[in-house]
Amino acid sequence: MQKLLMPGLLLTVIVAAALLAPVLPLPDPVRQDVGARLAGPSLAHWAGQDEYGRDVLARLVWGARVSLSVAFAASFLAAIAGMFLGVLGGYFRGLVELATVRAAEVVLCFPPLLLALLVVTLLGPGADTLIFCLAILFAPGFARVAYAETLATRNLDYVTAQTSLGTPTVRILMRTLLPNIAAPLIVQFSLTIAAALLLESGLSFLGLGVVPPAPSWGLMIRSARATMEQAPLLLVWPCLALSGTVLILNLLCDRLRDVLDPRGSRARPGFLRTLAALPSKRATSMPTASGLLSVRGLTLEAPGPHGPIPVVRGVEFDVAPGETVAIVGESGSGKTLTGLAIMGLLPPAISVVSGEIVLSSRSGQQLDILRLREREIRALRGGDIAMVFQDPSSSLNPLHRTGSPIAESLRAHGNPGHRVTELLRRVGLPDPSRAARAYPHELSGGQRQRVMIATAIANHPRLLVADEPTTALDVTVQAQILDLLSDLKRSDQGMGMIFVSHNLAVVSEIADRVVVMYAGQVVEQGPAAEVFAHPHHPYTAALIASTPEDDIDRLATIAGAVPQPWALPQGCSFAPRCGHATPGCESQAPELFRHGERRAARCLRWREFA
Numbered sequence: 179m180q181k182l183l184m185p186g187l188l189l190t191v192i193v194a195a196a197l198l199a200p201v202l203p204l205p206d207p208v209r210q211d212v213g214a215r216l217a218g219p220s221l222a223h224w225a226g227q228d229e230y231g232r233d234v235l236a237r238l239v240w241g242a243r244v245s246l247s248v249a250f251a252a253s254f255l256a257a258i259a260g261m262f263l264g265v266l267g268g269y270f271r272g273l274v275e276l277a278t279v280r281a282a283e284v285v286l287c288f289p290p291l292l293l294a295l296l297v298v299t300l301l302g303p304g305a306d307t308l309i310f311c312l313a314i315l316f317a318p319g320f321a322r323v324a325y326a327e328t329l330a331t332r333n334l335d336y337v338t339a340q341t342s343l344g345t346p347t348v349r350i351l352m353r354t355l356l357p358n359i360a361a362p363l364i365v366q367f368s369l370t371i372a373a374a375l376l377l378e379s380g381l382s383f384l385g386l387g388v389v390p391p392a393p394s395w396g397l398m399i400r401s402a403r404a405t406m407e408q409a410p411l412l413l414v415w416p417c418l419a420l421s422g423t424v425l426i427l428n429l430l431c432d433r434l435r436d437v438l439d440p441r442g443s444r445a446r447p448g449f450l451r452t453l454a455a456l457p458s459k460r461a462t463s464m465p466t467a468s469g470l471l472s473v474r475g476l477t478l479e480a481p482g483p484h485g486p487i488p489v490v491r492g493v494e495f496d497v498a499p500g501e502t503v504a505i506v507g508e509s510g511s512g513k514t515l516t517g518l519a520i521m522g523l524l525p526p527a528i529s530v531v532s533g534e535i536v537l538s539s540r541s542g543q544q545l546d547i548l549r550l551r552e553r554e555i556r557a558l559r560g561g562d563i564a565m566v567f568q569d570p571s572s573s574l575n576p577l578h579r580t581g582s583p584i585a586e587s588l589r590a591h592g593n594p595g596h597r598v599t600e601l602l603r604r605v606g607l608p609d610p611s612r613a614a615r616a617y618p619h620e621l622s623g624g625q626r627q628r629v630m631i632a633t634a635i636a637n638h639p640r641l642l643v644a645d646e647p648t649t650a651l652d653v654t655v656q657a658q659i660l661d662l663l664s665d666l667k668r669s670d671q672g673m674g675m676i677f678v679s680h681n682l683a684v685v686s687e688i689a690d691r692v693v694v695m696y697a698g699q700v701v702e703q704g705p706a707a708e709v710f711a712h713p714h715h716p717y718t719a720a721l722i723a724s725t726p727e728d729d730i731d732r733l734a735t736i737a738g739a740v741p742q743p744w745a746l747p748q749g750c751s752f753a754p755r756c757g758h759a760t761p762g763c764e765s766q767a768p769e770l771f772r773h774g775e776r777r778a779a780r781c782l783r784w785r786e787f788a
């Protein structure tokens with residue numbers, strides 16, 4: 179909401195001045211004083227006097243009344259009419275589309291000024307005619323935006339879900355569709371008000387709009403033109419008022435769109451936020467990654483209703499060359515955000531509070547990803563580090579042939595683009611040349627994931643981050659993809675891998691080491707075989723017990739749910755769900771106890787438990 183403050187305040191001042199014009203201590207805007215013709219600014223007339231000796235400031239303020247009310251009323255009418263036509267046409271299509279959107283588009287065939295001339299000739303000049311005329315001119319623009327957005331939205335799953343629930347059509351249109359297409363309509367509204375202000379000025383300038391002597395900004399520009407050489411300031415004032423108001427309106431609508439869209443950025447973009455939030459490091463304090471990657475004290479925050487909430491808290495782990503480290507935990511434990519932080523791809527709403535992610539790059543440098551500029555991270559992505567996403571159907575561009583992102587990735591890192599088929603063969607696609615020419619919808623889910631993997635490994639990354647790469651696939655294809663990843667690791671000896679998953683059965687097949695996360699923290703880590711055989715944290719033990727095996731009757735579940743980041747318990751985060759918790763666990767937050775070279779657990783009773 180803070181974002182709206184400045185433009186909202188400025189617009190309020192302009193609108194208040196226009197509304198309060200009759201009670202403000204201003205001279206009569208139409209009273210002439212020919213003796214003081216074209217007089218410059220003075221104490222009595224702050225902005226000077228025009229060619230009839232009328233007070234320019236009074237005419238500007240009264241002119242705002244006319245110009246703004248015409249622009250607002252016309253844009254509002256155009257928005258309502260256009261939105262109505264566009265949504266109906268886009269949702270029902272067929273004849274309704276013909277009678278709404280296509281009919282409205284007829285208006286676009288006429289040059290706007292000619293149409294305005296026609297309407298003014300028929301109805302006579304004046305503010306009311308102008309509102310009507312501008313509304314007709316701008317409504318098709320809204321109709322087209324609403325139509326296009328409705329077409330894109332009407333077949334999305336959440337709209338289909340509403341239909342399948344039997345929700346009445348009017349409710350779907352009002353409650354589901356409209357809020358989701360509102361953002362572009364708001365932008366269109368800001369552009370339309372600005373265009374209406376300018377067109378009103380233009381039409382008044384041509385003598386087709388507001389009738390003199392009533393003031394409007396367009397009329398003021400028109401009359402100032404004749405005396406431009408003797409009194410240039412007379413032209414400057416209305417132009418300033420016009421362009422200033424248009425800029426403020428654009429700013430306000432842009433900010434409004436950000437505020438109304440929860441997916442919009444609430445924070446500054448990537449590197450700016452990171453650089454500002456983190457204390458800069460002296461060269462001597464830079465840790466050196468013992469292996470390939472070293473994550474230290476990574477703490478991330480998300481915006482909450484009462485201020486920032488910690489979603490990842492002091493996460494630490496290492497990845498050695500050639501090692502597969504699995505990050506496991508229930509939904510909401512912070513696995514994905516940790517993976518995205520390593521890629522420098524955190525969503526705009528998430529901010530880095532502290533920590534280091536040091537990568538030992540191909541060029542032998544130790545780079546702290548959190549402190550790199552966007553341009554520097556971009557050079558690493560696809561080369562030193564690459565990522566495979568969870569859902570292959572949404573990570574491939576539906577309009578590009580599957581070979582094209584691979585070729586692009588190869589070329590971006592200076593490799594020849596013709597290796598595409600070779601890579602597709604390497605990831606096990608049976609007819610690589612055909613697959614390279616196919617569109618994503620022509621491939622199966624497993625084949626699409628193979629294409630994603632081919633894109634990721636195209637430039638032999640040193641580190642591959644795989645975020646639940648098998649979750650969207652069926653069990654047979656899951657096994658094939660896991661085999662593929664293992665094969666790739668074997669053939670590309672030095673490549674380290676971070677494998678994010680909530681599925682322990684999958685992890686046990688692929689991981690060398692396991693990092694178990696709970697409520698944004700690492701609660702246990704160690705070699706996979708040791709952790710699975712002898713967990714040192716009750717949460718890990720519970721996760722293992724709840725992994726489905728052959729005998730589904732013996733499946734255990736973990737009572738309760740992961741605490742929300744804004745309602746973390748005072749002591750150990752797992753204590754409320756833990757069968758081994760003591761009163762001490764509920765009052766004291768445990769640190770990560772390290773034992774031996776390779777294992778660590780965040781549990782006060784880890785010794786007894788182990």
Ligand SMILES: Nc1ncnc2c1ncn2[C@@H]1O[C@H](COP(=O)(O)OP(=O)(O)OP(=O)(O)O)[C@@H](O)[C@H]1O
Nearest residue numbers: 480489508509510511512513514515516525527743
């Ligand atoms: N863009 C975002 N804005 C605000 N909060 C977010 C955002 N992304 C994630 N979070 C919050 O951060 C926490 C950790 O999310 P994350 O996606 O890392 O969990 P996860 O362990 O990967 O879960 P899953 O397995 O379901 O993907 C959650 O509480 C989530 O609500």
